Amino acid sequence: xxxxxxxxxxxxxxxxxxxxxxxKVIAKQFMWMGFVWLFVGGVMAMMIRWQLAHxxxxxxxVGKLFYPRSSGAVxxxxxxxxxxxxxxxxxxxxxxxxxxxxxxxxxxxxxxxxRDMIFPTLNMLxxxxxxxxxxxxLFSLFVPLGAAEGxxxxxxxxxxxxxxxxxxxxxxxxxVFLIGASSIMGGINYITTTVRLRAPGMTWGRLPLTVWGxxxxxxxNVLFLPVIGSAMILMVLDRxxxxxxxxxxxxxxxxxxDPILYQHLFWIFGxxxxxxxxxxAWGFVGDLLSFFARKPAFxxxxxxxxxxxxxILSAVVYGHHMFTTGMTAMLGESFMLLTMIISVPGEILxxxxxxxxxxxxxxxxxxxxxxxxxxxxxxxxxxxGIYLATISTDIxxxxxxxxxxxxxxxxAASALFGTFAACxxxxxxxxxxxxxxxxxxxxFWTTIIPLTIVFCTMxxxxxxxxxxxxxxxxxxxxxxxxxxLNDITTVAAFVLGAAQLLFAWNVIKxxxxxxxxxxxPWEVGTLxxxxxxxxxxxxxDSIPLVVTGPHEFSNPAIRDGKxxxxxxxxxxx
Amino acid sequence: MRGGTTIETVRRPRAGLLGAxxxxxxxxxxxxxxxxxxxxxxxxxxxxSSYGERFDHLFALITMLIGVSFAIVLVLLVVxxxxxxxxxxxxxxxxxxxxxHDKRFTAIVSVVVFVVLDAWVLWVTMKDLREGYxxxxxxxVPDVLRVELLAQQWSxxxxxxxxxxxxxxxxxxxxxxxxxxxxxxxxxxxESSKDVIHSLYVPDMRVKRDANPGSINELWFQPVKSGDFQxxxxxxxxxxxxxxxxxxxxxxxEQYDAWQTEASRIALAAWDENDAEARWAWEFKE
Numbered sequence: 001x002x003x004x005x006x007x008x009x010x011x012x013x014x015x016x017x018x019x020x021x022x023x024k025v026i027a028k029q030f031m032w033m034g035f036v037w038l039f040v041g042g043v044m045a046m047m048i049r050w051q052l053a054h055x056x057x058x059x060x061x062v063g064k065l066f067y068p069r070s071s072g073a074v075x076x077x078x079x080x081x082x083x084x085x086x087x088x089x090x091x092x093x094x095x096x097x098x099x100x101x102x103x104x105x106x107x108x109x110x111x112x113x114x115r116d117m118i119f120p121t122l123n124m125l126x127x128x129x130x131x132x133x134x135x136x137x138l139f140s141l142f143v144p145l146g147a148a149e150g151x152x153x154x155x156x157x158x159x160x161x162x163x164x165x166x167x168x169x170x171x172x173x174x175x176v177f178l179i180g181a182s183s184i185m186g187g188i189n190y191i192t193t194t195v196r197l198r199a200p201g202m203t204w205g206r207l208p209l210t211v212w213g214x215x216x217x218x219x220x221n222v223l224f225l226p227v228i229g230s231a232m233i234l235m236v237l238d239r240x241x242x243x244x245x246x247x248x249x250x251x252x253x254x255x256x257x258d259p260i261l262y263q264h265l266f267w268i269f270g271x272x273x274x275x276x277x278x279x280x281a282w283g284f285v286g287d288l289l290s291f292f293a294r295k296p297a298f299x300x301x302x303x304x305x306x307x308x309x310x311x312i313l314s315a316v317v318y319g320h321h322m323f324t325t326g327m328t329a330m331l332g333e334s335f336m337l338l339t340m341i342i343s344v345p346g347e348i349l350x351x352x353x354x355x356x357x358x359x360x361x362x363x364x365x366x367x368x369x370x371x372x373x374x375x376x377x378x379x380x381x382x383x384x385g386i387y388l389a390t391i392s393t394d395i396x397x398x399x400x401x402x403x404x405x406x407x408x409x410x411x412a413a414s415a416l417f418g419t420f421a422a423c424x425x426x427x428x429x430x431x432x433x434x435x436x437x438x439x440x441x442x443x444f445w446t447t448i449i450p451l452t453i454v455f456c457t458m459x460x461x462x463x464x465x466x467x468x469x470x471x472x473x474x475x476x477x478x479x480x481x482x483x484x485l486n487d488i489t490t491v492a493a494f495v496l497g498a499a500q501l502l503f504a505w506n507v508i509k510x511x512x513x514x515x516x517x518x519x520x521p522w523e524v525g526t527l528x529x530x531x532x533x534x535x536x537x538x539x540x541d542s543i544p545l546v547v548t549g550p551h552e553f554s555n556p557a558i559r560d561g562k563x564x565x566x567x568x569x570x571x572x573x
Numbered sequence: 574m575r576g577g578t579t580i581e582t583v584r585r586p587r588a589g590l591l592g593a594x595x596x597x598x599x600x601x602x603x604x605x606x607x608x609x610x611x612x613x614x615x616x617x618x619x620x621x622s623s624y625g626e627r628f629d630h631l632f633a634l635i636t637m638l639i640g641v642s643f644a645i646v647l648v649l650l651v652v653x654x655x656x657x658x659x660x661x662x663x664x665x666x667x668x669x670x671x672x673x674h675d676k677r678f679t680a681i682v683s684v685v686v687f688v689v690l691d692a693w694v695l696w697v698t699m700k701d702l703r704e705g706y707x708x709x710x711x712x713x714v715p716d717v718l719r720v721e722l723l724a725q726q727w728s729x730x731x732x733x734x735x736x737x738x739x740x741x742x743x744x745x746x747x748x749x750x751x752x753x754x755x756x757x758x759x760x761x762x763x764e765s766s767k768d769v770i771h772s773l774y775v776p777d778m779r780v781k782r783d784a785n786p787g788s789i790n791e792l793w794f795q796p797v798k799s800g801d802f803q804x805x806x807x808x809x810x811x812x813x814x815x816x817x818x819x820x821x822x823x824x825x826x827e828q829y830d831a832w833q834t835e836a837s838r839i840a841l842a843a844w845d846e847n848d849a850e851a852r853w854a855w856e857f858k859e
Contacts, residue, residue, distance in 0.1 A: 076815070259770060359666040383642055392706055463615075
């Protein structure tokens with residue numbers, strides 16, 4: 001490609017930093033947005049944990065600010081708002097912008113050898129659709145008759161006006177709709193960019209696994225976000241315009257709708273959403289394990305195939321969220337069988353990751369530790385999924401803390417660990433500044449230990465029969481006997497929350513510091529490391545010609561005592 | 574310890590804006606402080622229903638299977654960390670893992686994992702579902718106790734027919750938050766909801782099923798022990814969700830008969846022709 005495809009960097013502040021079409025700037029916008037909302041969602045988690053350990057006791061430090069009318073104690077409706085917004089914020093405004101918005105934007109063009117996304121304006125629009133989505137969600141906390149209280153799943157008829165009369169729930173639905181629209185725009189862009197803008201020689205077989213993960217995620221985004229979008233439209237119509245898509249005739253003001261219809265729509269989206277968050281993490285892990293074990297990714301094609309299989313299967317297993325809803329036996333058993341089948345590609349991924357580490361030359365950087373952490377937490381989360389996929393055990397465990405522990409380990413902790421691994425790894429390329437490794441390792445150990453305690457204790461309390469979404473477990477003799485487990489969870493959760501301040505400090509300190517990063521500090525061969533840190537506005541002076549795969553570590557054909565080679569360098573024959 | 578424990582005796586730390594630090598310390602010590610007041614339990618009570626044992630057995634089986642699997646993962650994670658850590662002169666082996674041999678090995682491992690982990694569990698649960706959970710006694714089973722349950726924010730309305738065996742008549746026994754059933758007889762519950770979705774959860778019976786507005790759901794269990802058992806709501810149903818509780822009383826047959834006679838008598842005496850609210854019963858769905 002010739003030089004006239006290079007556009008000069010815009011000079012006005014607005015075009016350069018606010019309404020930028022540069023994928024690297026948009027990536028940073030998404031990243032900071034994700035960080036801010038992770039903090040907000042994290043504070044909410046701390047308040048939830050405080051309430052569960054000390055029901056009705058004023059929250060220290062921030063309680064009086066948020067709950068002046070109850071002298072600082074979380075009220076029951078406020079508690080429901082907390083866990084509703086904690087889930088919504090962490091999924092849609094924390095992890096999605098970070099993993100897909102930030103690293104999708106940053107990594108895809110740089111790793112495939114493109115100068116930008118194929119639709120830069122759509123890319124900008126994707127971010128600026130997320131912003132009003134987030135603001136509507138934020139303002140929903142401060143409206144008459146109350147904020148959203150229906151849980152992040154917002155099942156009607158609780159999320160209908162009969163259960164939550166407040167404007168907040170309506171705004172919540174509008175917020176989710178806007179956020180979904182943002183994800184769809186991003187997804188279309190990522191798919192088209194990956195298909196159309198790969199540099200010459202960047203065959204599908206030479207794509208880094210990171211790009212594969214983001215590619216599959218984008219497919220799920222484009223296919224399934226429209227489903228939640230339509231469910232949100234129907235919900236808003238029900239709430240604001242008096243229709244009754246989800247309100248059955250037996251209820252006052254109702255007429256012929258079906259609340260179960262919503263559950264189907266929600267989970268047709270909701271189950272793929274789990275994989276939307278985990279597939280990018282799997283991609284990061286697949287690459288990072290190879291990069292830091294100095295060994296090729298074991299069974300690259302099989303890994304990609306397994307990720308593709310999970311992508312397809314994720315669309316046909318959603319019914320396992322509804323085993324207690326009341327579906328026919330045959331439907332339930334079909335969903336159970338399909339769910340079990342997912343364990344096969346899942347197990348293949350583990351097999352290949354562990355095989356990548358075996359007889360490697362492991363550099364235990366912070367990034368590598370978090371990537372290995374994904375194996376640990378996803379192992380725990382994935383395996384405990386078997387209890388919940390199995391109908392007869394799910395009947396007892398459904399809607400208990402067992403489920404809370406399970407999905408936090410799979411979609412929250414694994415996605416978060418993948419994000420941290422990606423942050424430590426790509427930060428030098430993004431900012432030209434390396435995050436402190438010493439703080440990073442401390443961050444890893446102070447995160448994984450309390451995190452394991454938090455969610456494993458939840459498994460125990462769920463097994464003991466503690467239902468989730470309870471304001472106070474001491475109110476009846478049965479769950480009061482499990483309250484001591486709540487105390488342990490809360491202590492560990494506070495340590496976990498405090499440990500994240502280490503990361504915040506590391507990021508702020510590094511961004512404020514000097515540029516010191518080398519072009520290729522990790523000695524890795526993918527295309528983003530062939531350009532300076534940070535990359536110039538147009539990424540590549542000339543579009544690279546790709547001749548080798550992304551994982552040719554320790555190849556005996558590499559000379560000069562190196563154990564790596566750029567994707568643009570040929571292997572000596 | 575069911576039924577007897579009161580929580581009011583538990584001392585809770587007070588906390589204000591400046592009291593944060595002592596409160597955090599109190600938080601750390603809370604489990605120890607509570608030890609004297611409340612029973613500590615980490616597992617469900619022993620099952621009290623005929624199919625309850627099935628849950629406990631399958632849970633144990635899955636725990637064993639995934640315990641072994643996770644142990645293997647941990648070993649394969651820890652060994653390279655110790656043995657293959659980067660050091661001068663140490664080299665990684667070069668292996669793409671893309672040979673036919675590798676693919677064959679992967680395929681064999683996946684088949685083994687599926688058969689050992691998934692197929693085994695699937696086989697057990699299908700058997701449990703057909704013989705237990707979903708083996709709902711049909712109309713021709715003689716001594717079934719039929720119950721209609723109408724859930725609402727935030728209580729349970731139970732209805733059992735009186736001596737005429739019909740729902741919606743004057744001698745129906747209607748109770749709030751308390752359900753009394755005989756021991757060793759199947760109990761079939763038809764459940765629905767007035768307002769939002771609720772979910773009947775009796776942990777000791779190992780049973781849970783949603784009560785949806787606009788439709789009728791069916792569940793069953795057969796108590797094998799007498800006693801009082803906790804009923805909880807498992808589906809978020811509003812701000813007092815956590816207070817939506819009930820009690821299941823299981824009585825030996827002769828005590829139940831006496832209770833039922835007395836309850837029917839009271840129901841008939843209290844029957845009010847004009848109370849439309851009290852006549853929410855529906856034709857029992859078999």
